[in-house]
Amino acid sequence: MKKIGELAKQYQLKTDTLRYYEKQQLLTPSHRSVSDYRFYTQLDEKRLRFILRCKKVGLSLDDIRELLRMDDQRSQWSCHDVKDLVESKAKQIQTQIDRLESFKDALDTLGKNCCGGHERAINCSILDSLEHDDDE
Numbered sequence: 001m002k003k004i005g006e007l008a009k010q011y012q013l014k015t016d017t018l019r020y021y022e023k024q025q026l027l028t029p030s031h032r033s034v035s036d037y038r039f040y041t042q043l044d045e046k047r048l049r050f051i052l053r054c055k056k057v058g059l060s061l062d063d064i065r066e067l068l069r070m071d072d073q074r075s076q077w078s079c080h081d082v083k084d085l086v087e088s089k090a091k092q093i094q095t096q097i098d099r100l101e102s103f104k105d106a107l108d109t110l111g112k113n114c115c116g117g118h119e120r121a122i123n124c125s126i127l128d129s130l131e132h133d134d135d136e
Contacts, residue, residue, distance in 0.1 A: 001031065004038040007045065011052065018048075024061055026051055026068060063089055 008015045018038075021027040027047055029038035040048075050071065054064040066085060070077045113125045121127060 001039040001041055002045070004029070004040070007040050007048065011048065021048075021051060024065070026061065026065060058093060059089060 002010070004015050004018055008018055018027065022029070027044065030041040030044050031039040033039065047068070050068065051064055054067060059067070063085065067082070070082055070085075110126045110129055113129065115125070
């Protein structure tokens with residue numbers, strides 16, 4: 001068993017992160033000492049690695065909570081259920097990427113239309129474009 005500080009150090013986390021995961025009901029220490037120290041078992045550590053891998057691929061805490069529930073009750077879920085969750089998240093991310101690409105294209109257009117010179121910005125095309133709505 002490992003104390004919270006040992007586990008946090010091993011995974012380059014702050015102890016506050018592990019406490020936050022506990023508060024979010026993602027990770028619960030298996031044991032507490034009389035003086036309320038948290039102790040984590042190998043199973044707890046395995047669960048933490050699962051959480052960290054989920055975060056690494058961009059899953060939210062709600063997504064992670066749902067996947068942990070599925071992992072804890074594998075016999076009650078199908079692979080289809082798990083795949084649906086992952087594919088839904090992938091679609092959300094693609095929507096975000098599309099929005100960001102649209103923002104980038106708009107910024108690139110603004111930048112291309114500006115001379116970028118050192119003269120005063122009295123006639124700056126970027127400021128002029130942002131000042132006027134396209135619908136006007």
